[in-house]
Amino acid sequence: MKVIPFKIPVSQAESVIVNEDILPFFYGHMHRHKEMQLSLILKGEGTLIVGNYTQSFKPGDFYIIGANQPHILKSDTSYYNSALPGGVHAIHIFFEHEHTLSNLINLPEMEFVKRFLDKTCQGLQVPEEYAPEATKIFMKVSRSSGLKRLLSFIKLIQYFSRNLTDYKSLSTGFASAPFPEAEDSRMNEVYQYTMKHYAENITLERIASVVHITPQAFCKYFKKHTCKTYNAFLNEIRINEACKRIINGESTCISSIAYATGFNSAINFNKVFKKTTGKSPSEYIREYKREWKRAIKMIKQPA
Structure with a gap:
């Protein structure tokens, strides 16, 4: 695709x-x-x-x-x-x-x-x-x-x-030329596969095979086109999903959310969550509730 x-x-x-x-x-x-x-x-x-x-x-x-x-x-x-x-x-x-x-x-x-x-x-x-x-x-x-x-x-x-x-x-801060069409297709395959399988153990060998290149070549390719490592990108996807699960009340146990979104321990999850969002899970919940109330109030205001 x-x-x-x-x-x-x-x-x-x-x-x-x-x-x-x-x-x-x-x-x-x-x-x-x-x-x-x-x-x-x-x-x-x-x-x-x-x-x-x-x-x-x-x-x-x-x-x-x-x-x-x-x-x-x-x-x-x-x-x-x-x-x-x-x-x-x-x-x-x-x-x-x-x-x-x-x-x-x-x-x-x-x-x-x-x-x-x-x-x-x-x-x-x-x-x-x-x-x-x-x-x-x-x-x-x-x-x-x-x-x-x-x-x-x-x-x-x-x-x-x-x-x-x-x-x-909504970028890394680096200006870059548009991807050629072939690169569009390859990057989209990586994005779509990650979105579908983020909760699984996605090794470099596994994701590299999606676009039919070696793990070493994939690391260079992904870093060149995104200015970040694939592992950093994967963690962002996982934390985004964790945030949604926390807010939707899908589980009261942080450990279960951690494992459900692909992390191998609650300690690692909390560390990555804090690094990615700048907040602990509990701090994120409090801030989200404040933003939600502001958003509802804003939408109801007449134009």
Whole structure:
């Protein structure tokens, strides 16, 4: 399976495209498109992969994904099992600034837009302290059309460019050229296999065999394209899944969660959890509950 070149449905009358997903689960394939993408998660949980970056997503999360960045919002397994209508809900804004909006963005008055887009081309997550105001403007963009939509979109970018000084990057911080198509396919095989088998003992020999190269060659290949080791990536996937299990109350025993997500001991699990999230499991639970209350409050606010 390769990274799918995805075609955004484009209206001839609109430069800024809005799509709303109300589905049983999110689109389940690694894909990319020429447009930059702003996404607001209103309902649903799972794992976000953008290029070589992985983290869990939840309601209230607000992302900017760069043009041609391979990405996937992979819903939790429970959404695929239940397949309930309206199980997930997100709104996406797409814009193609290098050609469609280039004449506007290259105007001297729009320099702030150009600087912001250049700075965020590798993707970012909007911090929670900026999300309420950004969401109000975002919803105005999604609910308008024509010139009103374009002006609201410019207002949203203006808000970001003036206020967004601290954010979480959706990359390693290293700029890199897009993968050739063959590399897209190979990296996607690694991602998909890891997502399916993370709870098992995935040795370097095993994962290297997925893409038909030696373990030594795989280590160099993965590090070259992600700026991290495969073991670090695997631990990120496992910790993301552990976070979801803890929050969903699937077990009251940390040890059982540790073993269920591929760790060989609770001690190792706690060590990796702290290193990955910066918090202990109990600290993570408390912070998540606070963020959840803020997210619900934000979503209920009128645009």
